[in-house]
Structures are given as structure tokens and as C-alpha cells.
Amino acid sequence: MKTKVKELRTASGITQQQLAELVHVSARTIISIEKEQYSPSLMLAYRIAEVFHVTVEELCCLEENKRLEDQKYEEL
Numbered sequence: 001m002k003t004k005v006k007e008l009r010t011a012s013g014i015t016q017q018q019l020a021e022l023v024h025v026s027a028r029t030i031i032s033i034e035k036e037q038y039s040p041s042l043m044l045a046y047r048i049a050e051v052f053h054v055t056v057e058e059l060c061c062l063e064e065n066k067r068l069e070d071q072k073y074e075e076l
Helices: 005-012 016-023 027-032 042-052 062-075
Strands: none
Touching: 005 016, 005 027, 005 042, 016 027, 016 042
């Protein structure tokens, strides 16, 4: 799942470690989310969204992800 974590984090000028501390996870978790190797749980997505004052929908690019998923199914 694509997220805007890296975009929001860099725009805010905070490090991966700082974000990790703010949301109570390891820096490795933040790195994995930013590399799209791990999708955050709903609670973690909510915590990250709170840090950046955005909605979970905005953070997780839900509209874009839904559109991409719909396209996959249409191609079948």
C-alpha cells in the first residue's frame, strides 16, 4: 500500500527515528512503511496521521490505492 509517510515526514523536517519515537515504533518500521514493504495497522496509521495533522485516508492514499486495485481487477 502506497502511503505519504516519507513525503509528509521530509516536508516536516523530522527524521525517521523522531517519527518512530512519536508513534511508539522502531525506526525500522518507519523505513519499511516508506519503502512500501509493510502496511501500517489502522492504529499506527491513525497515530502517524495525527502527527502530520492529516486524515488516515490522506496518509494512506486510499483513493489512489483503490483506483489501482480496481484497475487490476478490470484487467482480469
